[in-house]
Amino acid sequence: MRRFIHVRHSIWLFVIGCCGYATAQDSRPMIIPVESKQNAVVLQVDAKGQLSTIYFGTKLSNSATYQQIPATYQQTVDYSGVANAAYTAAGSKNLFEPAIAVVHADGNNGLDLRYVSHKTISRGPDVEETSILLKDPLYPFEVTLHYKVYKAADVIEQWSVIRHTEKGNVTLQKFASANLYLKASRYWLKQYHGDWVQEMQPEESQLTHGIKTLDSKLGTRANLFQPSVFMISLDQPATEDQGSVLYGSVEWSGNFRVDLELDNLDNLRIIAGINNYASPYILPANTAFETPPFLYTFSNKGKGDASRKLQRWARNYKILDGKGERFTLLNNWEATYFDFDEAKLKGLLKDTKELGVDLFLLDDGWFGNQFPRNSDHAALGDWQENRKKLPNGIAALDSMAQRNGVKFGIWIEPEMVSPQSELNAKHPDWVLRQPGREEHYFRHQLVLDLSNPKVQDFVFQIVDSLFIKAPKLSYIKWDCNAVIYNAWSAYQGKQSSQLYVEYVRGLYKVLARIRAKYPTVPMMLCSGGGGRVDYGALQYFTEYWPSDNTDPLERIFIQWENSYFYPAIASANHVTDWGKQSIKFRVDVAMMGKLGFDIVVKDLKEQERTFCKEALTNYSALKDVIWHGDQYRLADPHEGSVAAVMYLDEKQSSGVMFNYLVNYRYGEGSKLPIRLKGLDPCKRYQLKEINLYPEEVSTIPDNVTFAGDFLMTIGFNPQLNLKRTSVVIQINEAP
Numbered sequence: 001m002r003r004f005i006h007v008r009h010s011i012w013l014f015v016i017g018c019c020g021y022a023t024a025q026d027s028r029p030m031i032i033p034v035e036s037k038q039n040a041v042v043l044q045v046d047a048k049g050q051l052s053t054i055y056f057g058t059k060l061s062n063s064a065t066y067q068q069i070p071a072t073y074q075q076t077v078d079y080s081g082v083a084n085a086a087y088t089a090a091g092s093k094n095l096f097e098p099a100i101a102v103v104h105a106d107g108n109n110g111l112d113l114r115y116v117s118h119k120t121i122s123r124g125p126d127v128e129e130t131s132i133l134l135k136d137p138l139y140p141f142e143v144t145l146h147y148k149v150y151k152a153a154d155v156i157e158q159w160s161v162i163r164h165t166e167k168g169n170v171t172l173q174k175f176a177s178a179n180l181y182l183k184a185s186r187y188w189l190k191q192y193h194g195d196w197v198q199e200m201q202p203e204e205s206q207l208t209h210g211i212k213t214l215d216s217k218l219g220t221r222a223n224l225f226q227p228s229v230f231m232i233s234l235d236q237p238a239t240e241d242q243g244s245v246l247y248g249s250v251e252w253s254g255n256f257r258v259d260l261e262l263d264n265l266d267n268l269r270i271i272a273g274i275n276n277y278a279s280p281y282i283l284p285a286n287t288a289f290e291t292p293p294f295l296y297t298f299s300n301k302g303k304g305d306a307s308r309k310l311q312r313w314a315r316n317y318k319i320l321d322g323k324g325e326r327f328t329l330l331n332n333w334e335a336t337y338f339d340f341d342e343a344k345l346k347g348l349l350k351d352t353k354e355l356g357v358d359l360f361l362l363d364d365g366w367f368g369n370q371f372p373r374n375s376d377h378a379a380l381g382d383w384q385e386n387r388k389k390l391p392n393g394i395a396a397l398d399s400m401a402q403r404n405g406v407k408f409g410i411w412i413e414p415e416m417v418s419p420q421s422e423l424n425a426k427h428p429d430w431v432l433r434q435p436g437r438e439e440h441y442f443r444h445q446l447v448l449d450l451s452n453p454k455v456q457d458f459v460f461q462i463v464d465s466l467f468i469k470a471p472k473l474s475y476i477k478w479d480c481n482a483v484i485y486n487a488w489s490a491y492q493g494k495q496s497s498q499l500y501v502e503y504v505r506g507l508y509k510v511l512a513r514i515r516a517k518y519p520t521v522p523m524m525l526c527s528g529g530g531g532r533v534d535y536g537a538l539q540y541f542t543e544y545w546p547s548d549n550t551d552p553l554e555r556i557f558i559q560w561e562n563s564y565f566y567p568a569i570a571s572a573n574h575v576t577d578w579g580k581q582s583i584k585f586r587v588d589v590a591m592m593g594k595l596g597f598d599i600v601v602k603d604l605k606e607q608e609r610t611f612c613k614e615a616l617t618n619y620s621a622l623k624d625v626i627w628h629g630d631q632y633r634l635a636d637p638h639e640g641s642v643a644a645v646m647y648l649d650e651k652q653s654s655g656v657m658f659n660y661l662v663n664y665r666y667g668e669g670s671k672l673p674i675r676l677k678g679l680d681p682c683k684r685y686q687l688k689e690i691n692l693y694p695e696e697v698s699t700i701p702d703n704v705t706f707a708g709d710f711l712m713t714i715g716f717n718p719q720l721n722l723k724r725t726s727v728v729i730q731i732n733e734a735p
């Protein structure tokens with residue numbers, strides 16, 4: 001044991017020296033601990049070279065003791081001996097859900113993967129990647145498991161690379177990114193489902209024996225019914241501040257599949273990756289198939305701690321410009337829908353300046369001539385300005401915006417095509433459709449074949465030409481409204497079973513090209529609301545649109561659930577006319593992220609306008625802590641009449657607390673104080689209500705001061721009631 005730890009250490013030195021693989025030194029079980037600051041995934045190689053998971057959870061202070069773990073469990077018999085395989089292969093001893101299933105070039109479907117070697121290399125400060133090579137003893141077929149560990153963040157990205165040198169093609173029937181194996185007395189799954197305007201509806205339940213699968217078969221806006229994000233609580237349901245919980249998510253913007261199998265040993269196998277549904281993949285010899293990463297974090301301090309880890313990781317490593325700035329904006333979608341012209345937009349540009357936001361975002365409806373985009377029935381694919389609406393093109397709008405002292409952004413939906421479009425007539429083979437079959441439309445449109453390099457060029461050029469026409473263009477809203485029906489690609493032909501995979505790869509190729517040329521321009525990831533939010537896409541996008549449902553009451557719940565997985569800086573929240581709430585309530589809710597407006601500014605009453613401007617001034621002062629600070633969920637709207645969320649800077653010296661009444665029955669209000677979190681117990685804090693409506697006097701005394709330990713033990717009452725349904729409290733360390 002001790003010897004292995006020593007061996008592992010020398011492997012590290014060896015790798016630094018020559019970057020080669022090191023092999024097991026003898027036949028005793030060897031352990032490979034993959035450790036972050038607080039957690040560990042511990043793998044073991046037995047005498048036969050079988051690689052298994054012997055531990056997943058909180059890191060132990062002495063890694064030598066991991067090897068004692070298996071003997072402390074007295075569960076039932078593992079008939080296969082590979083129930084805890086680190087990457088379960090179908091077709092030999094395995095009796096459970098596999099991570100990989102293949103048909104070899106000779107038609108045989110057996111696979112057995114044995115350890116060959118492993119190495120750990122540095123991937124930058126605080127990031128380490130362990131890779132483990134496994135090979136089939138019979139066929140020239142191998143899989144390398146990769147574990148990229150973000151140490152301080154306690155996040156692991158895990159993926160696999162599959163290769164072979166067989167005489168002919170191998171068909172991959174299943175090709176998961178990761179295969180975890182957890183031990184606990186019981187497991188609770190928190191999962192999400194949804195639909196348009198109903199994204200991120202949570203459900204939490206105890207897992208029973210057998211398989212629970214979370215998946216998508218929609219192809220494009222893959223998260224419409226179900227996203228890949230989930231949580232698993234061990235032993236008992238984790239709460240915000242207590243319990244052991246794993247968060248997982250597949251970094252893939254297409255069909256995903258997560259199998260959660262509670263086996264006869266009462267252990268939980270998690271197999272996650274691309275969905276293999278209708279997707280056998282033909283792998284030629286000497287070609288690597290790299291899966292997308294499966295992302296996970298683990299905390300023994302509850303859901304709040306796990307989400308802060310993930311949010312920090314996302315800001316530091318994943319979301320484009322995660323540590324940067326964002327633009328506040330005025331969008332015209334709900335203000336005009338398709339009904340606008342240059343004169344109207346000129347007015348909106350003035351309103352943008354008058355309101356005091358940074359940018360005007362022109363939404364859908366600006367393009368198409370033979371088939372003008374005056375409704376959602378036509379013109380997707382024909383990305384030329386409509387001459388009637390915009391006779392001087394977007395270049396003129398861009399210049400007008402500059403003259404008004406604001407920036408200009410634009411909506412596109414470049415992966416799509418309307419049946420009524422010049423593009424569809426010109427390139428019918430660029431469109432995903434089944435020859436000879438009835439066509440089915442989702443929002444009256446079809447999907448372009450992004451697996452085709454010519455289509456990738458076309459989509460890249462849509463974006464590129466916008467920047468050529470309007471060089472100061474400062475923002476893009478990238479929409480994706482349709483799912484894939486009739487999944488068949490003229491380009492893939494007989495290999496159309498690879499379409500779902502190649503579509504997403506094609507999309508990423510285009511996005512990577514855009515980012516190579518335009519590295520930082522902000523782009524919003526939108527998909528008919530929140531139909532496509534995942535970390536595969538967010539490495540190219542600065543923000544996402546959580547939902548077309550902008551009713552602020554609904555948004556409290558949608559933003560609350562998204563916040564477990566995504567940081568506030570990425571959440572594009574717009575104030576619209578949805579819902580019955582006051583403008584104050586709407587603005588307060590939208591401030592918990594990246595604030596925008598989608599309203600008719602000139603219809604605002606004088607006081608409403610004054611309020612918005614003051615709120616924007618407050619937002620300027622608070623946005624840094626909202627975007628880059630730690631988020632604490634204080635009062636859960638699912639559990640009571642109040643929702644409360646706070647953001648706190650790293651120094652624990654300034655922050656903001658948002659409080660909302662979510663139940664309007666007689667006598668409802670914040671009856672109990674709300675406990676703050678994350679403060680320094682020894683510091684004193686000054687609390688002040690801000691975002692007051694003009695002439696409204698706060699019932700909270702100005703600049704009242706409390707000790708940190710008081711605020712965290714007893715709490716603070718924002719005095720919510722039916723007349724004060726939204727209260728924003730600024731927190732500052734007392735001078």
Ligand code: GLA
Pocket residue numbers: 333363364376411479481526527528529545548
């Ligand atoms: C989708 C988006 C909306 C808007 C419309 C335009 O539904 O989610 O925000 O951009 O498309 O057609």
